[in-house]
Structures are given as structure tokens and as C-alpha cells.
Amino acid sequence: MSHRTLAITLGLIGWGLTYLIAKSRKDAVRREARLSRKQLTTWEGEGGNLTPPPSPAVTSATRADLH
Structure with a gap:
């Protein structure tokens, strides 16, 4: 086996492993996103709603109360 053939073979094996x-x-990312969407749909179907983000006025008042 020549050095060139060995280099080409190793290159193809490396490319294949990187691809896999x-x-x-x-x-895995797609599966996780799908599971997250399914869990969110199930949770919302149980009567839960996402909490709205706090308004800036409430956030400022809360910070003032903490000090």
C-alpha cells in the first residue's frame, strides 16, 4: 500500500467519522427540541399558561424595595 493510498483512506475515514x-x-438537538415542544404542549393542555414577563415598572419597584 502506498503512502498516497494510505493518506486518502485515512482522510476518508476521518471525514466519515466527523460526519457521523x-x-x-x-x-440529538432536534430530538430534544421536539421533546421540549411536546412537554410544553402537554403542560399547556393541563391548564397552565406561560407567565408574562415582568413589566419594567414592577421590576424597578421591586429593586427599590430590596434596598
Whole structure:
């Protein structure tokens, strides 16, 4: 086996491993996002609503009360 053939083979193996790792990470992120959406839908179906963000006036008053 020549050095050139060995280098090409190792390059292809490296590329293949990199591709598989990247694909598995991408699939894991998608699976996690899908699960999160499903859990949120289930939670909202149980009567829960997302809490609204605090208004700036309430935040400032709360900070003043803490000092």
C-alpha cells in the first residue's frame, strides 16, 4: 500500500467519522427540541399558561424595595 493510498483512506475515514458525529449531535438537538415542544404542549393542555414577563415598572419597584 502506498503512502498516497494510505493518506486518502485515512482522510476518508476521518471525514466519515466527523460526519457521523455531527449528524448524531444534530439529531440529538432536534430530538430534544421536539421533546421540549411536546412537554410544553402537554403542560399547556393541563391548564397552565406561560407567565408574562415582568413589566419594567414592577421590576424597578421591586429593586427599590430590596434596598
